[in-house]
Amino acid sequence: MLRRFQNYIDGVFEDGSASFESVNPASGASWAIMPAASEADVDRAIRAAHRAFSAPSWADLTASQRGKLLYKLADLVEQQAPRLAELETADTGKIIRETHSQISYVAEYYRYYAGLADKIQGAHLPADKADMEVYLRREPIGVVAGIVPWNSQLFLSAVKIGPALAAGCTIVIKASEEGPAPLLEFARLVHEAGFPPGVVNIITGFGADCGRALTSHPLVSRIAFTGGPETARHIVRNSAENLAYTTLELGGKSPVLVFDDVDVDSVANAIVAGIFAATGQSCVAGSRLLVQRGVRDRLLEKLVAKAKGIRIGNPQDEATEMGPLATKRQLEHINNVVARSIKAGATVLTGGQQPDGFGAGFYYQPTILSCPDHQVPSVMEELFGPVLSVVTFDTETEAIALANSTEYGLASGVFTRDLTRAHRLIRALRAGIVWVNTYRAVSPMVPFGGYKQSGLGREGGMESVLDYTRTKSVWIRT
Ligand code: NAD
Numbered sequence: 064m065l066r067r068f069q070n071y072i073d074g075v076f077e078d079g080s081a082s083f084e085s086v087n088p089a090s091g092a093s094w095a096i097m098p099a100a101s102e103a104d105v106d107r108a109i110r111a112a113h114r115a116f117s118a119p120s121w122a123d124l125t126a127s128q129r130g131k132l133l134y135k136l137a138d139l140v141e142q143q144a145p146r147l148a149e150l151e152t153a154d155t156g157k158i159i160r161e162t163h164s165q166i167s168y169v170a171e172y173y174r175y176y177a178g179l180a181d182k183i184q185g186a187h188l189p190a191d192k193a194d195m196e197v198y199l200r201r202e203p204i205g206v207v208a209g210i211v212p213w214n215s216q217l218f219l220s221a222v223k224i225g226p227a228l229a230a231g232c233t234i235v236i237k238a239s240e241e242g243p244a245p246l247l248e249f250a251r252l253v254h255e256a257g258f259p260p261g262v263v264n265i266i267t268g269f270g271a272d273c274g275r276a277l278t279s280h281p282l283v284s285r286i287a288f289t290g291g292p293e294t295a296r297h298i299v300r301n302s303a304e305n306l307a308y309t310t311l312e313l314g315g316k317s318p319v320l321v322f323d324d325v326d327v328d329s330v331a332n333a334i335v336a337g338i339f340a341a342t343g344q345s346c347v348a349g350s351r352l353l354v355q356r357g358v359r360d361r362l363l364e365k366l367v368a369k370a371k372g373i374r375i376g377n378p379q380d381e382a383t384e385m386g387p388l389a390t391k392r393q394l395e396h397i398n399n400v401v402a403r404s405i406k407a408g409a410t411v412l413t414g415g416q417q418p419d420g421f422g423a424g425f426y427y428q429p430t431i432l433s434c435p436d437h438q439v440p441s442v443m444e445e446l447f448g449p450v451l452s453v454v455t456f457d458t459e460t461e462a463i464a465l466a467n468s469t470e471y472g473l474a475s476g477v478f479t480r481d482l483t484r485a486h487r488l489i490r491a492l493r494a495g496i497v498w499v500n501t502y503r504a505v506s507p508m509v510p511f512g513g514y515k516q517s518g519l520g521r522e523g524g525m526e527s528v529l530d531y532t533r534t535k536s537v538w539i540r541t
Contacts, residue, residue, distance in 0.1 A: 066095040068243065070104065070267065071250035073111035074260025079268065080104055085244065088156030088387040089378055091423030095154070097243055100268035105235070105276040108264040112206045112233040113282045115261030121233065126181035132256055133177035133228055139252040140217075141170040147217060147245050149379070155213060155242035156387040156425065157341055158378045162245075169221045175507035176225030179528050183230060188536075196539040201532040203231030204308065205284030208277045210298070212290040213241035213389055214344045214447075219312075220246055222511075222522040223287040224263060230531035232285065235264040237277055239290075241390050243267035270294060279304035285531060288312065289346075291445075292470075292516045310520030310530065312346070312512060314445040315473030318466040319349040319502065320488065322459075322479040323357035330478045331365040334451070337476065337502040339373060339429050342385055343449035344393070346517075347474040349502055351442055352453045353465050359455050363431070366451070367413045370429040375418055387425040388448055394425045397448040401430065404441035409434045409452070437468050445471065459484060463491045472514030476502045495521070 065084065069076040079098025087094040100108070115121050124132075140147070148162035183201050190197035209223040220236050227234045238246035250265040266273065274294075278286050278301040288298050289312040302309050319337060321330055337349030354362055378386030388394050394417075401415055414430030430450040434442050441452040456462045466475060475494040477485055485499045495513045498504060505511065505523075512521035521527055 065093060068095060068097050068247040070098045070100055070108075070247070071254065071263075071265045072104065072108045073264065074254065076250070076254075079266070083240065085154055085242070086390075087153055088389050088425045091391070091425065095244060097240070097247070097267055099240070100237075100266040100273045102272055102276040104266060104268070105273055105280065108235045108266055109206060109208070109277070109280045109282050111261035112235050112264055115259055116203070116206055116233045118259065118261070120259035121262050122231070126183065126231075129228060129231060130177045130180035132258055133173050133180065133225065136252060136256040136258075137170045137173035137177060139256055140173060140249070141167065143252060144170070147248060150248050151217065151242070151245040152378045152386075154244035155389045156378050157214070157344075157389075158383050158386045159381060160383075161341060165215060165218055169217045172218070172221045172507045173225050176229040176528065179226075179525060180229040182525070183528060183532060185534070190538075194541055196541055198537050200535040200537060201529070202535055204531055204533050205232060206282055207232050207234040207285040207287060207531065208280065208283045208307070209234055209236035210274055210277065210286070210288045210290065211236070211239055211246070213239040214341065214346075216242065216246040217249060219289045220249075222527070226522075226528040227285075227287075227531045228258075228262070229528050232531050233262045235266065235277060237274060238265065238267040240267055240269050270297075274298075275301055278302055278307070281305050283307050286310070287522075310512075310522070311518045312520075312522060313473075313516060313518045314447075314471060315346045315348070315513065315517050316351060316443065316445050316469040316471040317347055317349050317474040317476070317494070318351040318353050319476040320462050320466060320478065321352065321354045321358060321362060322481070322484065323355045324480045325358060325478045327358060327361050327365055331362060331369060333476070333478070333502045334366060335369045335373075338451045339370070339385060339449050340503070342388055342427070344389060344447050347496070347503060348447070349474075349476050350446065350451060351469075352451055353456055353462050354453060355462070356455050356457055363412060363433070363453065367431055370413050370431055370451075373429045375421075375426060375428070385429060385449065387421070388427055389425070391425055393448060394427060397427055397446050397450060400440050400444055400446050401432070401450060404432055404434065404439045404452070407439045409439050409441060412453075414449070437465055443469050459487070463488065467491075467493045470516040473517035474498065
């Protein structure tokens with residue numbers, strides 16, 4: 064018997080106009096029936112959000128009352144973390160240890176935004192006129208259309224729902240058609256927290272109809288998208304219809320630069336976690352290792368041993384260290400890029416294929432490829448899988464050129480004991496995040512986002528809440 068999930072529109076749980084089956088990546092078998100929102104469903108959800116935006120039950124709440132609702136939501140997320148984690152693991156294959164710890168973090172993000180709701184301020188401006196009082200109001204921007212990809216849907220929606228509600232907006236959020244279970248279930252917590260109907264609407268469906276309808280709708284004033292750059296281009300074209308203010312969080316091909324002076328043991332651990340966590344399906348995965356020649360062999364020896372030691376298994380098992388990829392499409396994509404990379408001269412140091420013994424599950428071995436240069440496909444293209452591509456360099460100048468050589472610019476890592484060199488690299492790297500002697504640290508207080516094709520705008524921090532407001536300039540003759 065397949066489990067059934069529902070959309071949440073205008074405070075009511077309902078089946079979609081159509082439905083589709085969701086596949087458990089660990090077994091390759093269908094496990095749940097998901098609602099597919101049609102264009103008409105999307106239209107109803109946006110109209111509900113539009114009504115709710117100016118309804119007294121939401122528009123007349125004070126900022127701290129909005130904050131209290133968000134605090135309540137955070138508590139519910141924390142209480143329900145084990146259940147949400149289990150669903151995310153079932154629907155995406157992400158291991159239970161990771162889903163559980165990330166969902167606890169999601170609660171912290173909601174708390175952060177809850178605390179900011181009553182700290183949004185306007186300003187009094189000099190304006191250089193003796194007979195005028197001029198001030199700036201900050202008003203919520205309106206109805207938000209949020210779209211998330213299949214990885215980390217609870218987290219990636221929290222950094223949209225949280226600031227939108229703190230600012231006083233209303234939102235329709237589309238869960239990815241791949242792995243929507245945890246976000247659809249989260250709607251029950253929104254309901255329980257007591258948000259008025261229509262303030263938060265959570266639906267799922269396919270990009271071409273549901274996603275397009277959402278991002279081109281005339282009543283949408285703000286689009287917050289996370290996903291791939293190709294889809295982002297569709298979204299920007301869609302938003303030509305409504306001219307909505309749009310932020311884009313896109314892909315990455317993040318370089319990790321390792322210099323000769325490092326302590327190999329601790330760096331090896333950071334690199335392994337940087338690439339193989341979430342089976343490499345993370346936008347900030349440190350997927351390009353740029354290593355200085357003097358430390359290369361010692362480091363690679365450690366990395367290969369660690370990669371071989373990773374325990375692959377059932378993602379619901381606490382002991383498992385790496386689960387399957389989320390979809391068959393991902394598995395095929397990785398097989399394809401690895402095959403092209405080998406043809407282009409890459410050598411497989413470990414992995415490079417599916418492990419035995421996992422039936423029809425979408426598993427892939429932790430893989431390390433030694434690449435002669437940055438023309439190899441696995442060095443330039445985002446794989447979104449457990450594949451680390453290694454390129455060797457001699458000088459700092461060469462390392463910077465390699466690091467900046469892809470179209471992406473999301474995150475980067477620098478490992479060196481030389482602080483002056485680290486500062487030079489921080490200035491030179493074209494990326495939205497530079498981690499020095501660490502990797503993957505995040506906080507709700509710190510902006511997150513990319514350079515180049517990795518995105519537009521930032522999520523996290525106070526700035527991201529202001530991004531859900533617009534200013535109104537008021538002139539008063541005195
Ligand atoms: P995707 O772009 O294929 O899909 C993302 C979402 O867009 C899905 O919900 C999909 O239904 C929707 N969509 C597809 N076509 C659409 C259209 N024409 N109009 C509107 N919506 C449409 O991405 P994916 O494969 O699900 O996720 C992987 C990508 O997401 C990777 O590139 C990854 O790096 C990126 N990502 C980025 C971040 C970040 O914060 N920068 C975080 C996680 C993932």
